[in-house]
Amino acid sequence: MSDIAATLLSAPILFFILGVLAAAARSDLAVPETVAKGLSLYLMAAIGLKGGVEVAKAGITPNLILALVAGLLLSALIPFFVAPVLRRFGRLDGVNAGAVAAHYGSVSVVTFVTASQVYGNTGFVVAGFMVAVLALMETPAIISGLLLARRYAAAQNGSGGSGIDRELLREVLFNGSVVLLLGSFAIGLLIGEPGFEPIAPLFRSGFTGVLCLFLLDMGLVAMRRLRDTRALTGRLVMLGIFFPLVNGVLGALTGTLIGLDPASAAGLAVLAASASYIAVPAAMRLALPQANAGLYLAMSLGVTFPFNIVIGIPLYRMIAETLGGW
Amino acid sequence: MSDIAATLLSAPILFFILGVLAAAARSDLAVPETVAKGLSLYLMAAIGLKGGVEVAKAGITPNLILALVAGLLLSALIPFFVAPVLRRFGRLDGVNAGAVAAHYGSVSVVTFVTASQVYGNTGFVVAGFMVAVLALMETPAIISGLLLARRYAAAQNGSGGSGIDRELLREVLFNGSVVLLLGSFAIGLLIGEPGFEPIAPLFRSGFTGVLCLFLLDMGLVAMRRLRDTRALTGRLVMLGIFFPLVNGVLGALTGTLIGLDPASAAGLAVLAASASYIAVPAAMRLALPQANAGLYLAMSLGVTFPFNIVIGIPLYRMIAETLGGW
Amino acid sequence: MSDIAATLLSAPILFFILGVLAAAARSDLAVPETVAKGLSLYLMAAIGLKGGVEVAKAGITPNLILALVAGLLLSALIPFFVAPVLRRFGRLDGVNAGAVAAHYGSVSVVTFVTASQVYGNTGFVVAGFMVAVLALMETPAIISGLLLARRYAAAQNGSGGSGIDRELLREVLFNGSVVLLLGSFAIGLLIGEPGFEPIAPLFRSGFTGVLCLFLLDMGLVAMRRLRDTRALTGRLVMLGIFFPLVNGVLGALTGTLIGLDPASAAGLAVLAASASYIAVPAAMRLALPQANAGLYLAMSLGVTFPFNIVIGIPLYRMIAETLGGW
Amino acid sequence: MPEMITRVRIEVLVDAPLAPRLVKLSREAGITGHTLIRTTSGEGRQGSWKEDLVSGATAKFIFLAVANQERADRFVDLIEPLLESHGLLVLRSPTDVIRPERF
Amino acid sequence: MPEMITRVRIEVLVDAPLAPRLVKLSREAGITGHTLIRTTSGEGRQGSWKEDLVSGATAKFIFLAVANQERADRFVDLIEPLLESHGLLVLRSPTDVIRPERF
Amino acid sequence: MPEMITRVRIEVLVDAPLAPRLVKLSREAGITGHTLIRTTSGEGRQGSWKEDLVSGATAKFIFLAVANQERADRFVDLIEPLLESHGLLVLRSPTDVIRPERF
C-alpha cells in the first residue's frame, strides 16, 4: 500500500487529480486544445527517442522479439474477450461492442508514459524496447474490433462496418501517433546516446514536468467527458474497471512467462490494461461511424484512464513483482 | 536609481519593452493566443509549485497567516477607495466605476511573477507563502466591486448588476487561475523539495526564459490595447498610474507593519499595486455585462500593467527597503 | 562525404526526414499551426539572443560591418540574377518571376538555425554576428523583387505591382521575424553573458530539442506543399535546386573574400542559398496579390528548403572549407 | 432527393464568458442543439477587438442554432433584453434542412 | 456593379475524421471547391462535445460549399445515406455570388 | 417580439495578409463593423490550402459584414477590381437583424 501512496504523491499524478477536481467543481480551468496536442506530440517523441537510445545501448535481444510478439497477440486477442462481455453484461449492440473492444485491445500512450516515469523514479525501470511494443500494440486491435463488429452485424442483417478501405488502412498503418512513436524510436536507435546528448535537456530533463501539465489537462478532459456523457450505464462503468484489471493481470502473466524482468512485465501489464483514446477513436469514426463516439471515449478516457493512472499503475507493479518473485 | 536600471536591463523586462515597441511600430509580430495561454498556465503552475515547496521547507509561520489576512483585506477594501475616485475624478458612471475598482483590488499574476523573478535574481527573495496570498487576493475584490456597482445603481434607479448567481459564484470561487495557483501550491506543499526535483528542470530552470516570451506577448497586447481603445480619457490614464502608486505604498506599509521581511513586503506592495486582467474581466463580463470591457482592460492592461513592470517593481522595492530600514 | 553522413545522422535532420516520410505516406501526423508558430518564435528569440550575447563578448569588429554590407548586397542583388532565369528557363511571367526572385534573395531563418546548430555541434562555429546579417538580409530582396515585377509589367502594359504603400512598407520594415530577430539580438547585446545566464536553460539547453520538433513540422509542411501544388513544373523544380547551389557558392566566395572565418563564410553561403518562406510570402501577398502563392511557396518550402537542409548544409561547409584553405 | 424543409437559422455574436448564458436561454426556448464557432477579431461602434485567451474576456463566439419558427421567435424574445447590455449581434435567416423534425 | 447570380450555399457540420469523405463526395457531385471552418463546441441530441485535438475524434468542422442547383442536388443525394450514421447537420440556403460560372 | 428588418449579409473569403485591405474598403463603403472568422483549409481551382501560421501567407479568413442595401452595393463595387487578383470568394445573402439602424 505504501507503493500506492508513493504513486499518488508523485507530481504527475497529483496534477492529474487536480485536473479531475477542477473539472468536478466546474472550474473554467482549461488547457487550449492546440497546446495539449503539442504536449502530447512532445511526450511521444520523447518516449520514442529514449526507448530507441536505450535499445541502441542494450542491443536487440531475444526478449525484445518475444515482447513484440506478445504485445501484438495481446492487442489482437483482447477484443475477442472484451466484446462478448460488452454485449452480454454491458448490453451493447454489436457495432458498439466491436468499437469499444478495439479501444481495450489497443493502448494509451500516456498511461504507459506515466507508469514508466513513476516506476523509473523509484528505480523500477521498464526496458527501453517496451516503447516499440507500445507502438506495435496500437493498431492490431482496430482490425479485431472491426472484424467483431462485422461478424455481429452479419449475424443480424448483413451490413456491418463499411469494411477496410484505403482511407482506413492509411489511418491504421500511418496513424500519427504510431508514426511519431516508431519514427522517434528509430531516430533514437540511429543517434544513440552521443547523438541524444544535445537534445537531452529538452527530451529527458523536461519530461516529467511536461507530463505534469499534460496530465492536468487529461484530468480535466477525463472528468468533463464523464460528466457530459449521456451514454454511460452503471454496467459499463463497472466494465471500465473490470477490463483493465483482467487485462493487466493477463499482461503481467504474459510478461513474466516470456521472461521479462518485473518492471518490463509491469509495463506490459499497463499496456494490456490501458485503453486507447487517440489512434482508435479516429479509426472508429472512419470505419464504424454509426458507433457512439461518446460511449467509447467515456469508457476509455472517463473511466479506465483515471482508474489506471491512480490505482492501476501501482497495482500492476505489485502484481508483476509478486509474479516475478516466484 | 541603479536599481531601476538593473530592473530595466533584465531579460524579461527588455522583452516586455520589445513587445511594446513592436506594437507601437505596428509590426505584425504576434504570439498565437493559444500559445500565450499555455505559457500563462505554465507560469501559474510553476509559481504555485515553487511557493508550496518553499512553505513545505519553512513550515507554516504566523507571518503566513498575517500575510493572508492582510492580502484578503487589501483586496476587499481597495475597491472602496478606488471607486469613488473613479466616479469623481475619473467621471465614470457607477457600474463602470465598480467594474474598474474590482480590477484594482484584485491582482496581476504576471506582475507578481516578474517582480519575484527580478527581485530574486538580485538576492531580494520574496517568501514562498506570498503565492498563497496572491491566489487569495484574486477574488475578494470582485465581490466588493459588485457591491459598489449595485449600491451606485440603487442610488439611481434600483437596477444594478444582476447579482451573484450560481454561474458567477463558480467563476469567483473556481476561477481557472485561482484553482491552478492554489492547486499547484498544494501540490508543492505535498511533494516538498524531493518530490519537486524531477520536475525542477521544467518549472525552475525554464522559468525565467518562459517569462521572457510571455512578457514579449504582454508588451504587444498591452500596447495594442492602449492603441485600439476608444474609451480611455486623460484622467483615466492618470488614475491608472495613481492607483498603483497609492496601493503600492499601502501594501508596503501593511507588509512592514505586520512584520514581513522587506522583500515580502515589496511583494505585498506589488500585489496591492497590480490590477487583474484574467480573473476579474471574465467575472465582470458575467456580472456587469453593461460595463465597458474596453475600458477596464485598457486601464489594467494598457496603463497599470506596463507602469508596474517598468517603474513600479523597482519602486516598490525601494519603498519596502526604506520602510524596513526604520 | 562523411560530413554529409554526420549531418544526416543528427537528430534535427532525422526529424525533418521523419516529417517528410510521414507526409509522403499520407500519415495524419500534424503539429498544430499555433504550436509550430510558437516554436518558430522561440527559435528566432533564441538565435537572436545567442548572437547578441556573443557579439557582446567579441565586440563589434570590422568583420561584422563587412558581413552586414555583404549580406545586404547579396539579398538585394540575387533577385536580379534569379528573375531572368525564372522568365527564360522557368517560363514564368514577369510578376511571378519577380515574386519568386524576392524569395531567393531573402533568407530562411530555420535553414540558418539548423546549419549553425549542425555546424556548431562539430566545432565549426558560425560567428554570433551572423544573426544580424540574417535579420538584415530578410527584406532588401523584397524591394528588388517588386522593382523587377514592375519593370517587367511596365514593359508589357504599364500596370505592375500596386507599388509600395504604407501597409507594405510596414510589412517590410517591421515584419515580425525581423523585429524579433533584431530585438532579441539587441537584448542579447545589452544583457551579455551574465544577464543571459538565468534564461540560458530555456534558450540554450532547450534549443536543439525544439529545433527537432520544429523540423519535424517543416518536413510535414514541405512535403505536403510539394504534393498539393498544381503550379510546379519540372523546370521550376530544377531551378529550385540550381538557385541554392549558385547562390551558396556566391555566398561562400563573398564570405571568404571579405575575410570571414570558414564557418561564418559557410553561414553566409547558407543565407545566400536559402529562400524565405516567412517574411517574403506575406509581403508578396500584399504587394503582388496576382502572383501565384502556391508557386513561390512550393519552390521555396517544397524544393529549396529540403534540398538545403539535407544536402546544402554539409555542401556549403565543404565549399567554404575548401575556399578558406587556399 | 431527400425532402428539405425551411427552418430558421439564428446566429448570435457573443462574448465568450456570456456564451453559456445564451445556451441556457436557447434551451429554455426549446431549441434542441447549437454549435459555437470561434471568431478571430472584429470592429464595431465600441472599437476593435481581437481574440484574447489570456484574459479570455474579449474573445467572441458565433452561436449558431437552427430551429423552427416558433422556437426561434421564443429565443429572440428571450435574448432581446440582453441585446444592449451584452453587445449581441443577432442574425436570422431562412435555411433548408433535411430531417426537419429535429429542429 | 458586378452582376450577382443566385447559387446554393451548402453547410454541413461534420466530424473531423469524416471531413475528407465529404470532400470526396463533393468532388463526385462536380462541386469545384469548398472551405472548412473549425468549430469549438456544441450540443445536440447525443449530448455535448468540445473541440478535442488530443484524441481528434470529437472535433467538428463546418464544410462550406457553393454550387449551382444541379450540383447541390447531386451532393445532397450523395450524402443522404450518411446523415444518420455520420451524425451530419445539413443546411442549404440561397446566396448571391459574383462570377457565377465558377460554381 | 422585437422587429426584425432585412439587411444584407456579405461574406468574403480572403487571404490573411489581405484582410486589412478589405476592412479598409468596407469602411470606405460606410460599413460600420465587421467580424473575421478563421478557416482551416479549402480547395479551389488553384489547388488546396491549409491554415499556415508559420509563413502566414496561406491562412484565410471569412470577413463577415452586415450592411444595408446601399452600403453593401458600394462595398461590392469597391472590391470588384480585386476579385481576380486577390482570389476572393464573395457571398451575399439577405438576413434579418434586430436594431437595423446600426447597419
Ligand SMILES: Nc1ncnc2c1ncn2[C@@H]1O[C@H](COP(=O)(O)O)[C@@H](O)[C@H]1O
Ligand atoms: N439545432 C441545432 N442548431 C445548431 N447546431 C446543432 C443543432 N442540433 C445539433 N447541432 C450540432 O450538431 C451536433 C450533433 O447533433 P446531434 O446528432 O443531435 O447530437 C451537435 O453537437 C451540435 O454541434
Ligand SMILES: Nc1ncnc2c1ncn2[C@@H]1O[C@H](COP(=O)(O)O)[C@@H](O)[C@H]1O
Ligand atoms: N465552390 C466553393 N465553395 C466554397 N469555397 C470555395 C469554393 N470555391 C473556392 N472556394 C474557396 O476559395 C479558395 C480559393 O478558390 P480558388 O481561387 O478557386 O482556388 C479555395 O481554396 C476555397 O477555400
Ligand SMILES: Nc1ncnc2c1ncn2[C@@H]1O[C@H](COP(=O)(O)O)[C@@H](O)[C@H]1O
Ligand atoms: N455590421 C457588422 N457586421 C458584422 N459584424 C459586426 C457588425 N457590427 C458589429 N459587428 C461585430 O460585433 C461586435 C460588437 O459590435 P459593437 O457593439 O458595435 O462594438 C464588433 O466588434 C464586431 O465583431
Ligand code: NA
Ligand atoms: Na490495452
Ligand code: NA
Ligand atoms: Na491590486
Ligand code: NA
Ligand atoms: Na537567399
